[in-house]
Amino acid sequence: MLDGKVAIVTGAGRGIGRAIALALAREGADVVVNDVDSRSAEATANEVRAMGRRALSIVADVSNGEEVIKMVETAIKAFGKIDILVNNAGIFSSIPLEDITEENWDKMMKINLKSVFLCSQAVMKPMKRQRSGKIVNIASMAGKVGGIVAGADYAASKAGVMCLTKSLAKQLAPYGINVNAVAPAWIETDMMKDWPRETKESILKQIPLGRFGKPEEVAEAVVFLVSDGAGFITGATIDINGGILMD
Numbered sequence: 001m002l003d004g005k006v007a008i009v010t011g012a013g014r015g016i017g018r019a020i021a022l023a024l025a026r027e028g029a030d031v032v033v034n035d036v037d038s039r040s041a042e043a044t045a046n047e048v049r050a051m052g053r054r055a056l057s058i059v060a061d062v063s064n065g066e067e068v069i070k071m072v073e074t075a076i077k078a079f080g081k082i083d084i085l086v087n088n089a090g091i092f093s094s095i096p097l098e099d100i101t102e103e104n105w106d107k108m109m110k111i112n113l114k115s116v117f118l119c120s121q122a123v124m125k126p127m128k129r130q131r132s133g134k135i136v137n138i139a140s141m142a143g144k145v146g147g148i149v150a151g152a153d154y155a156a157s158k159a160g161v162m163c164l165t166k167s168l169a170k171q172l173a174p175y176g177i178n179v180n181a182v183a184p185a186w187i188e189t190d191m192m193k194d195w196p197r198e199t200k201e202s203i204l205k206q207i208p209l210g211r212f213g214k215p216e217e218v219a220e221a222v223v224f225l226v227s228d229g230a231g232f233i234t235g236a237t238i239d240i241n242g243g244i245l246m247d
Contacts, residue, residue, distance in 0.1 A: 001027040001223070001227055002027040002223075002227070003027075003028035003029075004028070005028065005083040006029065006030050006079040006080070006081055007029045007030070007031050007032065007083065007084035008031075008034060008075055009021045009031060009033060009086045009088055010034045010035075010087055010088050010119060011035060011088045011089030012031075012034055012044050013035030013036075013041045013043070014040050014189075014190065015189040015191070016088060016138065016184070016218050016219070017035070017086075017089070018215070019215035019219040020222050020223075021047075021048060022044070022051075023216065023222065023223050024084065024222075025053040025055070027223055027227075029083075030048075030053050030054040030055065030079055031048045031054075031055050032056050032058060032071075032079070032082075033045045033055060033058070034058050034060055034062065034071060035057070035059065036059060036060070037059075038057070041057035042057045044057070045057040054079065056078050056079070062087075062115040063110040063118070064118075068115075068119055069122055071122075072122040072123055072126070081126060081130060082133070083130075083134065083226075084135075084226045085119060085120065085123045085136070086137075087116040087119050087135070087136070087161075089115055090112045090138065091107070091111050091112065092191040093150070093153055094150060094151050094154075096151070097147075097152045100153050105153050108151075108154060108157050109153075109157055109160070112154070112158065112161065113160040116161055116164055120135055120164075120168055123135070124177075127177050128172075128177070132175075132177065133176070134177070134179075134226040134230075135177065135179040136180055136182065136222050137162075137164070137165050137181040139161045139162045139181045139183040139237060140155070140158040140161075140183055140184060141183050142154055143155055143157075143161060143162050144183065144245060162183070165179055165181040169234040169235030178225070178230065178231070178234040179234055180225045180235065180237070181236070181237040181238070182222060182225070182238045182239075182240055183237050183238065183240065184213060184240045185213065185240065185242065186213065186241075187213040187214065187215055187218060187240075192212070207242040207244050208242060209242035212242075213240055213242060221240055225238070
């Protein structure tokens with residue numbers, strides 16, 4: 001499905017990002033694996049190579065413009081092009097609203113929202129030149145409903161991601177570039193591992209499908225959005241939440 005395509009996946013050292021990188025490779029894509037942790041980035045890259053695909057691990061802080069530009073330049077030098085960008089890198093917070101500091105707020109916006117802007121902006125020129133491309137941003141149900149377990153800063157950052165997705169989609173559509181988002185709810189990743197058992201049980205009662213999602217299920221939605229089958233979809237956000245929000 002994705003033979004000959006080149007993808008960049010940010011925050012791909014673990015969790016949802018790793019699952020996305022492996023799913024894209026499984027469909028034939030070569031993958032640039034980005035993370036701030038060199039060991040986890042290279043581990044994911046090695047898994048991609050084991051599938052017979054090319055992989056390049058790049059350590060970069062995607063909230064830093066200079067590092068983002070260098071990452072994209074390195075990717076193009078190595079693979080010649082960029083067909084797919086998945087903006088997955090992010091952090092989570094459940095700090096009560098009254099306890100969120102200005103530093104907390106700025107860090108959340110920098111990593112969760114600014115990084116999406118910087119990475120998308122950096123791949124726009126090469127994608128425009130080839131008049132094709134797919135960008136998928138990882139948002140969250142919290143960006144639609146506000147913080148429940150998540151903090152207000154996290155929810156606001158993800159709402160920003162969804163709005164930025166629409167702006168990018170409108171401006172890049174004339175160049176044959178599709179921009180979409182996925183909005184997971186509760187997915188079994190490291191972000192959830194320290195939640196109290198009572199919190200998890202309370203959440204499960206609210207999910208019609210009666211379970212938490214898996215990173216691989218988010219990855220499959222991303223694979224669809226970057227495929228030719230989603231060629232007429234842009235500016236959309238796909239919910240992955242077990243039915244807890246149906247809008």
